[in-house]
Amino acid sequence: FNWVMCIQNHCIIYESTLVPAEVKIRLIDMLSEAGLPVVEATSFVSPKWVPQMADQEEVMRGIHRKNGVNYPVLTPNLKGYRAAVNAGAKEVAIFGAASELFSKKNINCSVEESLQRFEEVMTAAKQDGIPVRGYVSCVLGCPYEGKVSAAKVAEVAKRLYSMGCYEISLGDTIGVGTPGGMIEMLEAVKKEVPVQALAVHCHDTYGQALANILVALQNGVSVVDSSVSGLGGCPYAQGASGNVATEDVVYMLHGLGIHTGVDLHKLMDAGSYICRSLNRRTSSKVAQAACKL
C-alpha cells in the first residue's frame, strides 16, 4: 500500500457543547486547507434528534469548497436528502447497521426497513447524479447484541454496495474490535464487495484503533475515516473516547511511508482551533506530545 485516503468525519455531533455555525465552518475550511480529500460537513437529520446539526443549511452554504475536496453529508431518509441537495450537497451518505437491535434503538426500524428507506434515497441520488457512500455500524461488536457475525456485516455491506453506494465504510462503533476480529470481518466482506470500495471507521474507545487500522491496511483497505483531535466521545460509554484522532492516524501512515496528501501541522492547527472553541482537551496523542505545555 502506498496511498491512503483519510476521510474526515465531522463528529461534532457527539460533542456536548453546542458549537455555533461560524466555528463549524471555520473548522471545515481549515481541514480543507490541511489537505484532506474528504471532509464530512454536516448531517441532514432532524434537529429534533440531533440539535447540534440544526444549522446544517447555514454550514453547507457557508463553507469554502476547495477544489478537489468532497463534502459529503449524512442523509438518513428522502426528506433529509432533498434538504441536503437544496442546500448544495454534492455527495451524501447513508447509515446502516450490522445489528438488528442497534438499528431499532438508533434509527427506530429494522435493518431491512432501513435498507428500504435507503433505496428511496439511492433512486433519487442516481437521478440527480449524486454519489452515495454507505456506512455499516457495529461491524466488530454491538453495545446491545455483543458479538456481531462477520457474515451479517458482509450481507449488509453487499446490499449497500449493490444498491449503488460507491464505497462502504465499516464502523467499529463502540471500539471493541481487535486486529483478529478486524481481519476475520474483512475477509468475509471482501468476498462480497471489492476491497477498493471499502473503508474502515475505527473508534478508539479501547485504544485499539490504530492497530485495527494497520491490519485493515495490510489487508488491502486504503480509505480510513478519522476525526480531528479525536472529536466525538462514545455515547454508549460515558467518559470513554470515541473516534480515532486524524493526527495520530496520519502520523502512523506517514511513518509507514504512505502518501496521504495531508499536512500534519495544518491539521494540528485545525485540531487546536476546535479544541479551544469547545474548551476541551484534544484526544490526539500526537497533538498532546507536540504541544510544549
Place this chain on the structure above:
Amino acid sequence: MGNVPTTVKQYLDCGTLVGDFPWSSWLLEEKKGPDVRSFPDFVKIVEVGPRDGLQNEKEMVPTEVKIQLIDMLSQTGLSVIEATSFVSSKWVAQMADHTEVLKGINKLPHVRYPVLTPNLQGFQTAVEAGATDVAVFGSASETFSKRNINCSIEESMQRFERVISAAKQAGIPVRGYVSCALGCPFEGAVQPTQVTKVVKRLLELGCYEVSLGDTTGVGTAGSMAAMLHAVTAEVPVHTLAVHCHDTYGQALANILTALQMGVSVVDSSVAGLGGCPYAKGASGNVSTEDVVYMLQGMGIETGVDLSKVIEAGEFICRALNRPTNSKVARATKA
C-alpha cells in the same frame, strides 16, 4: 546487478556500499516485512509499572503503596513484575526505598521480580535485599547515554560487564534494555544498525533477553519493522522484547508489528503509569490493560486476568490521585 546504477557497481562488497549509502540496502536485500497472518500463540507480558511507571510519576509514592501495588499485580497472572531500581536515590528519589520494597513484597513462587542495577554497587545492594533477577539499561544513542547515565555507550557496557559477571557467579539472570531503539530525543533518528550493535553486545555479555525501547514513543509500524528487520538478521527473535511508549499513540500498532515479526515478549505498565520526561504533558508507557485487551481479542494467551489488572490500575491511580492512561480501564469504568 542488471538495473543497479553504474556508480554503484564500483563497490566490491555490499557492506561498504550499504555503509556509505544506507538507502541502498533496499536494492540489495530482500526486505522481510511483517507477516500479516502470523502471530505468536503466547505472549509474555513484562509489567514495568512499579519501576519504569512510578519512576516517571511526579508524586512521591509511599513504600506501602508500592508494595500493595506489586502484591495486587502478583495476583493477576503476570509472570514478571519489575519491582524497583537500585540506582542512587540522589538520581531517582522515587526509588530510594528499593530495599524496603523488595523485602516488603509478597513474592509468589511463579512470579519473577527483576530490579534495575545500573552498576556493581547497585547489584550488590540488590542481592543483599534478596534480588533474584536483575536488569541493566543501555542506549542505542550516545547522546542519550551521556545525558541519562553520564557515560558513553562503551563505558556503560563495561559497567554492565562487571554486573553481569557478578550475576553469573551468583546464578542471577540478567535482562538488558536498549533505549532509543526507534529514535532519540537528542539525536533524532537512530540507525537500526546501531541498535543491532548494542543488542548483540548485551547478549554476548550474557543477558538472556534484550528489551528494545521506543523511549519517546516516536516510532511507527514502519520504523519498528525496519529496526526489527535489522536486529533479527543478527540475533534470534526469541531473545527480544519490545518496550513501546504511547506518547504519539503508536504503541499498540508498533507492538502488533513486532508480534508479526516474531517477537513474543511485551513490556507494559499498569494504567499506563509514567509520563514522558521529554514531552511535558504527554503520556509515556503503554498500558498493560490495553495490551492485554488486544492480545486477548486476538486469541493470544498471556495468562493475565484483565479485570484484576484493571483493579490494580484503579488502586494506584487513586493513590496517585490521577486519571488512568488506559483506554480500556476508562471504557470499562464508564
